Amino acid sequence: MRTFSRAALPLVLSMWGACAQEPLDGRRPAAQGAAGRWAEPPGDGPSHLPSAFVRYVTVGDGGHLDTAITTYEQDGVTVVFYGAVHIADAACYQELNDRFTTCDVLLYELVGPEDYRPSRDPEERGSSIVSLLQQGLKRALDLTFQLDEIDYQADNFVHADMTPEEFQASMDERGESLLSIMWNMMASGMEMQREQAESGEAAPAQEFDLVAAFRSGEGRHLMRVTFASQLEQMEMLAAGGEGSTLLEGRNEKCLQVLRREIADGRKRIGIYYGAAHLPHMERRLVEDLGFRKTGHEWLVAWDCAKRPDPKIDRALMKLRRQCKDELSALAAAARDHRLANRPDDVPTPRQLAETEGVAWEGPFTDPWGNDYVLQRRRTGARWQAASAGPDGELGAADDLVVPEPRRGGLFGR
Numbered sequence: 144m145r146t147f148s149r150a151a152l153p154l155v156l157s158m159w160g161a162c163a164q165e166p167l168d169g170r171r172p173a174a175q176g177a178a179g180r181w182a183e184p185p186g187d188g189p190s191h192l193p194s195a196f197v198r199y200v201t202v203g204d205g206g207h208l209d210t211a212i213t214t215y216e217q218d219g220v221t222v223v224f225y226g227a228v229h230i231a232d233a234a235c236y237q238e239l240n241d242r243f244t245t246c247d248v249l250l251y252e253l254v255g256p257e258d259y260r261p262s263r264d265p266e267e268r269g270s271s272i273v274s275l276l277q278q279g280l281k282r283a284l285d286l287t288f289q290l291d292e293i294d295y296q297a298d299n300f301v302h303a304d305m306t307p308e309e310f311q312a313s314m315d316e317r318g319e320s321l322l323s324i325m326w327n328m329m330a331s332g333m334e335m336q337r338e339q340a341e342s343g344e345a346a347p348a349q350e351f352d353l354v355a356a357f358r359s360g361e362g363r364h365l366m367r368v369t370f371a372s373q374l375e376q377m378e379m380l381a382a383g384g385e386g387s388t389l390l391e392g393r394n395e396k397c398l399q400v401l402r403r404e405i406a407d408g409r410k411r412i413g414i415y416y417g418a419a420h421l422p423h424m425e426r427r428l429v430e431d432l433g434f435r436k437t438g439h440e441w442l443v444a445w446d447c448a449k450r451p452d453p454k455i456d457r458a459l460m461k462l463r464r465q466c467k468d469e470l471s472a473l474a475a476a477a478r479d480h481r482l483a484n485r486p487d488d489v490p491t492p493r494q495l496a497e498t499e500g501v502a503w504e505g506p507f508t509d510p511w512g513n514d515y516v517l518q519r520r521r522t523g524a525r526w527q528a529a530s531a532g533p534d535g536e537l538g539a540a541d542d543l544v545v546p547e548p549r550r551g552g553l554f555g556r
Contacts, residue, residue: 189438194425196226197418208445210418214438215428221411226418229289230281231444236292237546241523246413248404250303254310258302260295284367303400305393313392367447394424448540462510466530469505470545474528476503477517478547489517489526
């Protein structure tokens with residue numbers, strides 16, 4: 144099929160729903176081990192209810208898909224919702240990894256064995272039709288995959304989702320099956336689009352030639368915009384709807400773990416769940432558990448600004464790969480310096496090379512002749528190495544940024 148249309152999205156809802164779940168195959172958990180760009184806050188204020196947890200903002204011929212970070216408080220306990228999307232820009236996951244270190248515990252979703260800790264290594268996680276679909280979406284949209292980027296081995300991570308046995312028992316109790324859930328997703332998606340078309344709410348379906356678009360370097364941009372502008376609806380449909388095991392059944396398991404952690408004296412608790420789960424969870428948290436909403440921020444998950452696709456420019460792709468490798472080495476050397484000396488100020492790469500005991504003999508400039516820069520990250524103790532990219536301007540869309548790698552433990556020390 145050469146063309147792609149927004150009208151085809153209901154056909155991928157079942158695929159998207161599958162991508163939101165780990166395969167329920169009873170595999171043993173992996174062995175345990177020890178910046179996104181921010182959008183302006185919404186005008187509804189931090190206390191407005193109900194909250195929105197995912198949105199698409201149009202900017203020119205592109206835009207950005209945002210997910211929410213929402214805070215609630217009661218009697219000295221703070222609960223923070225981190226809205227998850229299962230593929231996103233790497234900068235989004237880097238920001239979340241830093242934010243998660245500020246929580247006493249971070250409750251996370253993934254249907255799997257008790258205390259399931261997925262590995263970042265795809266070979267350790269194993270392959271399945273679901274993983275193939277996940278990787279396919281990641282590559283097609285030039286994004287990164289949640290399980291490849293989030294550090295589930297962190298000490299404060301706590302599994303807060305159903306086991307496969309609990310999931311199956313809940314479906315049996317509700318008269319559901321995976322096939323019926325996937326069918327309902329597709330049927331609901333087509334019904335939603337029909338209602339929008341009849342009411343005049345839906346924009347005209349846009350079609351484009353995929354082959355021509357990718358040859359021109361606009362294919363990924365067009366696919367990002369098309370998917371991102373519909374992702375809020377796709378996430379809601381893929382969650383299974385009110386009363387389903389996918390949504391309410393799993394939410395109740397998470398809230399059960401939340402009550403346990405509060406009883407154990409935890410004061411700052413993060414919940415990292417799919418954005419579509421959070422409206423129901425917010426109602427339960429506010430109406431039944433007595434929390435009040437105190438904060439609401441937006442994190443850019445997909446940057447859909449129009450830009451050339453470096454993957455059709457082999458020379459540019461080679462330079463960016465070289466730059467990433469050099470940034471990774473620089474960030475590792477900076478980490479060693481920070482941990483050994485605890486400096487008040489972040490050094491320049493040249494100052495780093497002159498520091499006794501620090502092994503940095505790499506370049507001071509990127510492949511385009513711009514100075515490499517070391518910076519503090521927005522949150523947490525770690526630093527990052529950055530390049531201004533081909534345009535030579537830090538803070539632009541073509542920047543390359545690599546955070547210092549972790550050595551292990553909660554704060555990477």
